[in-house]
Amino acid sequence: MSGHLVVVGAGIxxxxxxxEAQRRGWAVSIVDRDFEGDRASHGNAGGIxxxxxxxLSLAGLGLKPLRWLLDPLGPLSxxxxxxxxxxxxxxxxxxxxxxxxxxxxxxxxATINDISLPAFEDMLADIGLQGDIHKRGALTVYETAAAFxxxxxxxALKRSLGVRWREVSASEIRSLExxxxxxxxxxxxxxxxxxxxxxxxxxxxxxxxxQARGAVLVRGEVAAISAQGPAQATAQLASGGKVTGQxxxxxxxxxxxxxxxxxxxxxxxxxxxxxxxxxxxSASMLGREVIFAERKFVATPLSVGLRIGGAAEFAxxxxxxxxxxxxxxxxxARRYLPDLQEAGxxxxxxxxxxxxxxxxxxGPRPPTRAFFMPSAMGIWD
Ligand SMILES: Cc1cc2nc3c(=O)[nH]c(=O)nc-3n(C[C@H](O)[C@H](O)[C@H](O)COP(=O)(O)OP(=O)(O)OC[C@H]3O[C@@H](n4cnc5c(N)ncnc54)[C@H](O)[C@@H]3O)c2cc1C
Numbered sequence: 001m002s003g004h005l006v007v008v009g010a011g012i013x014x015x016x017x018x019x020e021a022q023r024r025g026w027a028v029s030i031v032d033r034d035f036e037g038d039r040a041s042h043g044n045a046g047g048i049x050x051x052x053x054x055x056l057s058l059a060g061l062g063l064k065p066l067r068w069l070l071d072p073l074g075p076l077s078x079x080x081x082x083x084x085x086x087x088x089x090x091x092x093x094x095x096x097x098x099x100x101x102x103x104x105x106x107x108x109x110a111t112i113n114d115i116s117l118p119a120f121e122d123m124l125a126d127i128g129l130q131g132d133i134h135k136r137g138a139l140t141v142y143e144t145a146a147a148f149x150x151x152x153x154x155x156a157l158k159r160s161l162g163v164r165w166r167e168v169s170a171s172e173i174r175s176l177e178x179x180x181x182x183x184x185x186x187x188x189x190x191x192x193x194x195x196x197x198x199x200x201x202x203x204x205x206x207x208x209x210x211q212a213r214g215a216v217l218v219r220g221e222v223a224a225i226s227a228q229g230p231a232q233a234t235a236q237l238a239s240g241g242k243v244t245g246q247x248x249x250x251x252x253x254x255x256x257x258x259x260x261x262x263x264x265x266x267x268x269x270x271x272x273x274x275x276x277x278x279x280x281x282s283a284s285m286l287g288r289e290v291i292f293a294e295r296k297f298v299a300t301p302l303s304v305g306l307r308i309g310g311a312a313e314f315a316x317x318x319x320x321x322x323x324x325x326x327x328x329x330x331x332x333a334r335r336y337l338p339d340l341q342e343a344g345x346x347x348x349x350x351x352x353x354x355x356x357x358x359x360x361x362x363g364p365r366p367p368t369r370a371f372f373m374p375s376a377m378g379i380w381d
Contacts (some may be wrong), residue, residue, distance in 0.1 A: 001029075001331060002024060002025035002026045003231075003245065003246035003247070004025070004026065004027045004028075004029065004244075004245035004246055004247075005018070005021045005026045005027070005028050005029070005245050005246070005247050005248075005249060005250055005323070005326045006029050006031065006233065006234075006235050006243050006244065006249070007021075007029070007030045007031070007107065007248075007249045008031050008032075008222050008225065008235050008248065008249065008250050008251060008252050008259065009030075009031075009213050009215070009250070009251035009252035009253060009255075009256070010031075010032035010034060010035050010197070010203075010207060011039050011040060011203065011253050012041035012202065012203055012206075013041075013251040013252065013253070014030060014032075014189070014249070014251030014252075015030070015143055015203060015206040015207055015210065016123060016206070017249055017251060017265070018030055018215055019123055019126075019127075019206060019209075020247075022197035022210060022213055022214070022215065026225075027214070027230045028214075028216070029215070029216040029217075029243050029245065030207075030210070030215055030217050030218065031218045031219075031220060031222055031237070031243055031341075032217070032218075032219065032234050033219070033220060033221040033222075034219075035217060035219065038252060038348070038350070039350065039351075040254070040350040040351055040352055040353070041199060041200075041253075042199060042200040042203060042243060042350075043199070043200070043278075043348040043350050044199050044274075044350060045195075045275065045276065045289070045298050045300045045307055045309055045310075046195045046196045046197070046198065046199050046289075046302050046307065047114075047138065047193065047194075047289050047300055048117055048120060048133070048158065048193065048194040048195060048196065049113075049193060050113040050114075050116060050117045050137075050192050050193060050194070051113070051138070051158060051163045051165065051190040051192055051193050052109070052113070053106050053107075053109040053110040053111075053113055053158060053161050053162075054106055054157060054158060055096050055102065055105040055106060055109065055162065055347040055358035055359075056092060056096070056354075056358050057093070057096045057097050057100065058096075058097055059097035060148060060153075063362055064134055064205065071141075072323060073324060073328035075295070075296035075297070075310060075311055075312065076311075076312050076313075077312075077313045077314070077315075077325075078313075078314045078315075079313075079314065079315035079316065079319060080115050081316075081319075082208045082314055082319070083314075084100075084312050084317050085316065086143050086270065088268060089268050089356050090254060090356070092219075092268055092356035092357065093356040093357075095356075095357075096356065096358070098356055100216065101357075104358055105358060105359060106157060106271075107151065107161065108359060109358065109359070110161040110162060110163070112360070113353065114162070116256070117192070117194065118139045120133075121133060122145070122367070123206070124196075124202070126209075127202075127206055127209045128205065129202060129205055130202070132196050132197040132198070132201065132202065132287050133194050133195075133196050133197075133302075133323050134194060134195055134196070134197075134288075135192075135194045136194070136195075136287060136288040137189055137190050137192070137193050137194075137288055138187040138189075138190045138192050138193035138195070138288055138290070138291060139168070139173065139176060139187055139188070139189055139288055139289070139290050139291070140187060140290075140291040140293050141173060141180070141184040141186075141187045141282050141290060141292060141340040142183060142184060142185060142293045142294065143183055143185060143294055144185050144294075145185045145186050146322050147186075147294050148185070148186040148188075148293075151256075151293065154196060155188065158351060160195070160352060160381060162301045162359075163190070163192070164190070164191040164192055165188050165189060165190050165191065166188070166189050166191070167186065167187070167188060168186075168187040168188065168189050169186070169187075170182070170184055170185055170186070172185075172187070172217065173187045175286065176288075176289060176292060177187070177286055177288075179285045179286060179337055179339060180286075180336060180337065181336050181337070182239060183335070183336055188364040192209060193288075193289060194288050195288070195300050195301070195302070196302070197302055197303035197304075198302050198303050198304045199268040199302075199309060200304075213273065218237075218241075218243055218306065220234065220237040220238065220239050220241065220261050221237065221238040221239070222235045222237060222238070222252070222259060223236050223237060223238040224236045224259070224262050225250065225259050225260075225262065225263055226250055226263065227263065228310040230249075231246050232245075232246060233245060233246075234246060234248070235248060243352060250307050250339075250365075253351060253353045254269065254270070254272075254317060254351035254354075255317060255351075256269055256270035256353060256361075257269035258317075263365075265365045267355070267361045267365070268355060268356055269353055269354070269355055270314060270316075270353075270354050270355075270356075270359070271316060271352065271353070271354070272312045272313070272314065272351075272352040272353075272354035273311075273312075273314070273315055273321070273349055273350065273351055274309060274310060274311050274312065274313070274324070274349070274350055274351070274352055275310075275312040275313070275321070275323070275325040275326040275329060275347070275348065275349050276308055276309050276310070276326060276329065276347075276348050277305050277307070277308050277326045277327075277329065277330045277345050277346065277347050277348070278302070278304060278305040278306070278307045278308075278345070278346045278348070279305045279306045279307075279340060279341060279342055279344070279345050280304065280305035280344045280345075280346075281305070281341035281342070281343050282305060282306035282337075282340050282341045282342075283301055283302065283303065283304070283305045283306055284301060285337060285340070286299060286300075286301040286302070286306065286337075286343075287301065289301070292332070293337060295332050296310050296311070297309060297310030297311070297329050297333070298310055299333060299337065302333020305344075305346075306337075306340070308329055308330055308333045308378060309326070309329055309367035310329060311325050311329065312354075313325065317351060318361065321349035323347045323349065324346040326348070326349070327347070330342075330345070364365060
């Protein structure tokens with residue numbers, strides 16, 4: 001069928017869905033409160049992390065999460081005021097550790113990953129950005145052989161699901177990435193990982209292309225969504241206007257749950273905030289994305305600079321950013337990349353939409369088939 005689709009949210013997820021809908025003959029209206037504004041799809045690490053199929057889980061971590069939580073600038077933090085609201089999400093996360101469920105989720109993620117890179121490349125080619133993707137893999141580095149050994153089960157699971165990786169020695173790490181300090185005992189080359197030049201450029205070009213092909217961009221805050229039957233749904237704007245179509249797609253990133261809860265959809269979605277710093281003068285320091293396994297951060301050589309980031313902060317959608325987290329990651333990076341050039345450094349925080357089971361929420365949602373929710377989470381950063 002085709003008709004009129006209303007997309008709420010002009011991040012990478014909403015725009016990609018709008019692109020596909022247009023190809024299938026739908027008329028599309030896209031509603032966003034701030035099309036050019038800052039959002040996860042603009043400032044993320046730019047990794048096309050098709051090797052990441054192992055769900056977030058507390059299994060086998062022992063006391064590590066507690067240690068991370070106690071470190072004020074560690075890789076994981078929960079703002080005390082937000083903790084009670086996080087409880088249902090956290091309880092659902094605990095269930096992921098059940099072996100059958102864990103395996104099922106990993107298989108599902110691997111299946112999604114298999115189709116995402118070719119689909120993304122098709123879209124990039126269509127919008128004239130085929131040169132913006134770099135298929136040079138990613139390098140995971142470990143400071144100790146013991147830490148690498150601790151991850152052995154995860155690497156084995158990935159291989160069993162078709163992820164191509166190979167172990168690399170300390171000397172090969174040095175020859176692959178000479179800018180890295182000689183601090184690494186072991187590494188893993190992930191062959192299929194790719195990265196893009198600049199996530200923001202993809203979002204902008206996609207939006208411009210859609211508009212040139214007839215998509216209507218409606219600027220406004222969506223206050224609520226509603227259905228008037230199985231084939232009519234409306235986005236109600238805070239300003240008083242409304243946008244109506246045969247289908248409504250909620251792609252409001254980490255804000256999606258606020259809208260979908262209003263129509264009784266119980267999808268658990270949290271904002272997992274992340275931080276980074278982009279260093280324009282260090283753009284060509286690395287050949288590929290590097291993942292610092294023990295420290296839980298990454299460095300991606302984007303065209304706009306070397307982007308150093310990571311961290312998972314659960315603080316809700318409205319609390320002020322704590323840019324000391326970006327600084328803490330940069331501090332770590334200085335240790336491993338001694339020649340970093342920091343002039344013009346830009347700090348950033350974004351809200352990742354995160355489900356407790358690591359799976360995106362896709363498909364028709366209750367109470368009527370008029371709503372769709374494609375809010376995908378980032379798989380790795
Ligand atoms: C630090 C960091 C690093 C990351 N690195 C990577 C990576 O390397 N690779 C990867 O794949 N993913 C990565 N991610 C995750 C990725 O950025 C997100 O999963 C993705 O951008 C989410 O896109 P989205 O379209 O769902 O949401 P968003 O980009 O957040 O877009 C949602 C849009 O909805 C609009 N909106 C929300 N509510 C309303 C409303 N009520 N009315 C109107 N408009 C509304 C917002 O204005 C926004 O434009 C990273 C995330 C972070 C924070």
